[in-house]
Amino acid sequence: MSVEVSTSRPPAEPVLYGLLAEFDDPAALARAAAAVRQKGYTRWDAHSPFPVHGLDEAMGARRTRLPLIALIAGLCGLIGGLKLAWYTNASDLAFMPSFLRGYPFMISGKPVFSLPANIPVVFETTVLLAALGTVLGMLGLNRLPRLHHPLFASERFARATTDRFFIVIEARDPRFDRRAAAEFLRSLGAAAVEEVAEGPP
Amino acid sequence: MAVRPASMSPSLPDNTGEIPGQRAPLVLGGLDYAGLTDRVCSIPEQPTAPPAWWATLALAAAGLAGFLCLIGYLVSTGIGVWGNNQPVAWAFDITNFVFWIGIGHAGTLISAILFLFRQNWRTSINRFAEAMTIFAVMCAGIFPAIHVGRPWLAYWMAPYPNQMGMWPNFRSPLLWDVFAVSTYALVSLMFWYVGMIPDLATLRDRARTRMRRILYGLFALGWTGSAAHWRRFECAYLLLAGLATPLVLSVHSVVSFDFATSQLPGWHTTIFPPYFVAGAVFGGFAMVLTLVIPARTFFGLQEVITLRHIENMNKVLLATGCIVGYAYGVELFIAWYSGSGFERFAFANRMGGPMAWAYWIMVGCNVVAPQLLWSKFCRTNLWVTLFVAMCVNVGMWFERFVIIVSSLSRDFVPSSWGGFSPTWVDFGMLAGSFGLFFTLFMLFVRYLPIVAMAEIKHVMPAGHAGDAGRAG
Numbered sequence: 301m302s303v304e305v306s307t308s309r310p311p312a313e314p315v316l317y318g319l320l321a322e323f324d325d326p327a328a329l330a331r332a333a334a335a336v337r338q339k340g341y342t343r344w345d346a347h348s349p350f351p352v353h354g355l356d357e358a359m360g361a362r363r364t365r366l367p368l369i370a371l372i373a374g375l376c377g378l379i380g381g382l383k384l385a386w387y388t389n390a391s392d393l394a395f396m397p398s399f400l401r402g403y404p405f406m407i408s409g410k411p412v413f414s415l416p417a418n419i420p421v422v423f424e425t426t427v428l429l430a431a432l433g434t435v436l437g438m439l440g441l442n443r444l445p446r447l448h449h450p451l452f453a454s455e456r457f458a459r460a461t462t463d464r465f466f467i468v469i470e471a472r473d474p475r476f477d478r479r480a481a482a483e484f485l486r487s488l489g490a491a492a493v494e495e496v497a498e499g500p501p
Numbered sequence: 502m503a504v505r506p507a508s509m510s511p512s513l514p515d516n517t518g519e520i521p522g523q524r525a526p527l528v529l530g531g532l533d534y535a536g537l538t539d540r541v542c543s544i545p546e547q548p549t550a551p552p553a554w555w556a557t558l559a560l561a562a563a564g565l566a567g568f569l570c571l572i573g574y575l576v577s578t579g580i581g582v583w584g585n586n587q588p589v590a591w592a593f594d595i596t597n598f599v600f601w602i603g604i605g606h607a608g609t610l611i612s613a614i615l616f617l618f619r620q621n622w623r624t625s626i627n628r629f630a631e632a633m634t635i636f637a638v639m640c641a642g643i644f645p646a647i648h649v650g651r652p653w654l655a656y657w658m659a660p661y662p663n664q665m666g667m668w669p670n671f672r673s674p675l676l677w678d679v680f681a682v683s684t685y686a687l688v689s690l691m692f693w694y695v696g697m698i699p700d701l702a703t704l705r706d707r708a709r710t711r712m713r714r715i716l717y718g719l720f721a722l723g724w725t726g727s728a729a730h731w732r733r734f735e736c737a738y739l740l741l742a743g744l745a746t747p748l749v750l751s752v753h754s755v756v757s758f759d760f761a762t763s764q765l766p767g768w769h770t771t772i773f774p775p776y777f778v779a780g781a782v783f784g785g786f787a788m789v790l791t792l793v794i795p796a797r798t799f800f801g802l803q804e805v806i807t808l809r810h811i812e813n814m815n816k817v818l819l820a821t822g823c824i825v826g827y828a829y830g831v832e833l834f835i836a837w838y839s840g841s842g843f844e845r846f847a848f849a850n851r852m853g854g855p856m857a858w859a860y861w862i863m864v865g866c867n868v869v870a871p872q873l874l875w876s877k878f879c880r881t882n883l884w885v886t887l888f889v890a891m892c893v894n895v896g897m898w899f900e901r902f903v904i905i906v907s908s909l910s911r912d913f914v915p916s917s918w919g920g921f922s923p924t925w926v927d928f929g930m931l932a933g934s935f936g937l938f939f940t941l942f943m944l945f946v947r948y949l950p951i952v953a954m955a956e957i958k959h960v961m962p963a964g965h966a967g968d969a970g971r972a973g
Contacts, residue, residue: 333728349703349726364732367736384671417672425684430744431688447718461699463534
């Protein structure tokens with residue numbers, strides 16, 4: 301594929317979002333990512349149709365906080381489940397209004413609260429809240445869902461979910477320079493480099 | 502691209518052998534990333550569905566319509582329209598519930614447990630199996646809800662503050678069931694959907710019409726395949742797999758507690774939780790095979806869901822079938838060893854009483870039929886596989902029927918014995934639940950990515966055509 305820079309711009313001169321560089325395969329992407337990081341850029345990202353091995357190391361990514369979120373959510377489920385079972389079936393708080401008041405369930409003369417009999421429900425609430433925390437935490441940390449992204453304007457970028465690999469250096473990067481960055485990306489073996497405009501607000 | 506009939510698919514190399522030191526290819530036919538995407542996306546992207554799809558959907562939807570009518574009849578008349586009566590208060594309804602919830606377990610096993618064990622062959626079939634899980638749990642959830650008699654009060658099972666000052670009993674296995682099944686349904690749904698987000702984004706980016714772009718775009722949540730997103734996505738997927746693994750083992754254990762915590766001979770056994778879980782995985786794998794074999798042929802997915810995948814599933818079927826057979830044996834041994842006359846009678850009655858026919862169907866389908874799979878010829882022959890899978894589908898339904906009805910009909914006191922004969926509504930609802938399941942399934946195969954493309958690309962090597970898919 302020929303190396304090219306498309307520079308056709310509408311007359312209104314839209315605000316630049318960043319430079320999009322296309323790569324042929326995951327190995328080229330990982331090599332380029334290491335070089336971009338080496339160069340000192342901070343506002344940039346890689347895009348690929350599937351998680352690429354070694355890319356996180358090449359990008360110097362930190363570990364995600366997601367496991368911590370899942371743990372906290374799971375503990376909330378654990379404590380909440382225990383509290384729920386104890387409150388509704390074993391407590392009797394006189395000051396609560398009647399529709400909110402638990403009462404001791406006497407069943408076959410068994411203790412009103414015993415851990416083993418309550419484990420199944422508590423286990424399920426723990427798993428449920430941990431899973432909800434994981435999914436919502438993942439979406440939240442990723443700032444998803446979002447309805448639009450400037451990159452969606454690029455025809456080329458449509459293949460980022462099929463078989464092509466991309467690096468985007470954003471214009472708000474302190475070291476960003478339109479010409480130098482394009483030159484640099486091409487020197488990394490990009491099959492194409494394209495300017496992407498910030499979409500309509 | 503139109504659906505390729507089976508006769509047009511190229512003859513594929515045999516990947517069922519084991520070559521020491523070499524991993525068998527998971528994707529055949531030299532598909533590269535784009536080829537794989539084309540092959541999988543061509544199914545939801547056909548402008549018109551093939552007539553066979555319409556025919557199957559029409560049949561399934563007719564079953565669903567009948568099911569809804571029967572539910573309406575049951576709700577408006579009362580559960581006396583079923584054959585259930587004292588002493589057999591649970592019959593087809595709970596049998597269907599346990600049958601369907603068990604089917605779901607194979608989906609979670611494939612998506613979560615095989616993921617944790619790094620069984621990469623799961624990537625070709627996990628989307629399928631997870632969809633099956635969700636649809637099966639939906640079928641399952643209907644039966645206990647309508648069986649409570651006044652289903653419009655089913656919300657009383659939830660612990661919510663109310664003017665009656667009434668709370669559910671948290672020490673009742675039936676309430677454990679409510680929590681276990683609803684948690685299972687929600688977690689399976691999240692697992693399925695989260696895994697599908699990148700593939701929905703692929704469909705969005707390939708969409709040619711505005712409607713498709715909007716709909717797939719909405720459900721893809723703005724996914725861009727960013728490395729930072731993938732990192733958290735993979736972490737979330739691993740966490741969900743880790744959470745779903747104990748969950749799936751707990752769900753059928755809790756279902757078995759419905760029986761095991763009672764005093765009834767034939768139900769009151771400690772072997773039930775592991776026995777039920779093994780049976781669920783067994784029955785679920787049979788259903789995956791029943792669905793996957795026609796679908797891969799019909800949609801031309803032989804390169805992605807290869808004979809090796811079928812063979813691996815058959816091995817799981819054989820192993821779990823043997824566990825189930827062992828459980829049947831242990832059950833009999835413990836009944837004898839317990840020294841309890843009632844226990845001994847319950848099992849003698851199962852094997853030689855008025856419902857012995859059901860017991861021997863169960864043994865024949867679940868224990869004898871899978872023994873065919875010791876032979877490699879049978880494991881790699883699609884017709885034999887389908888035959889065994891159909892046997893297991895039938896056998897696992899009968900297993901639950903035998904456990905429930907034979908134990909209830911003859912308990913301690915002969916004066917309270919009774920029989921059970923199903924009504925046409927019982928049969929209609931069993932058939933109708935298949936209508937619901939297949940309606941959902943046909944819609945799934947037509948409109949959603951039925952193979953996890955991003956996951957398969959992940960296990961394909963970095964190299965392209967020629968040597969594609971050499972990873973294990």
